[in-house]
């Protein structure tokens with residue numbers, strides 16, 4: 001099976017976690033896009049969704065799914081999103097699509113995080129994928145120096161020759177060379193550096209379940225215990 005077919009498989013499998021009658025939290029990325037396509041088939045059975053990015057909002061609306069502002073709704077039953085890396089405890093690196101801040105907000109607002117990913121995303125130790133960090137624009141050089149002190153090399157993410165601007169109007173650093181063995185402590189530490197908006201380690205907002213697309217089908221990994 002191709003990677004795209006695996007993404008379709010897990011996107012469809014995630015439908016069974018959507019609670020009829022309840023608003024669902026929706027992440028961002030190519031895997032989530034498969035989920036959104038599948039969600040279109042049950043749009044009459046849910047009031048709508050809370051979205052983690054402008055791109056996801058556009059896609060949901062195109063399928064006739066109502067998008068609620070996060071402030072309009074209370075706790076969500078489930079949040080469904082992809083990941084750039086996921087380890088054996090359900091800790092993740094996210095933000096390859098630059099939507100990490102809103103993703104973390106909607107994840108925090110949800111009782112359960114269901115991660116959908118193809119098998120290439122499974123790692124032993126987080127850090128192989130360059131770690132995305134959303135930063136206040138004026139702080140990017142300072143934050144990059146702090147990562148250098150930890151042995152990481154931070155590069156400003158570019159788009160069309162200009163620094164990429166997130167949905168929140170900020171910049172992204174991608175940090176190579178890290179080996180994140182204590183994701184909870186690492187996330188807490190980096191999040192309190194001045195100028196950091198959100199670090200792309202999702203340990204405090206880890207996945208409870210991962211639907212992993214493998215050559216033999218969808219594996220359900222449960223991290224709730």
Ligand code: 5RP
Pocket residue numbers: 027028029030031032081082083084093094095096097098099100103
């Ligand atoms: C976006 C994300 C995505 O979940 C992550 O980048 C995975 O994307 P894809 O499903 O396209 O591989 O964190 O900010």
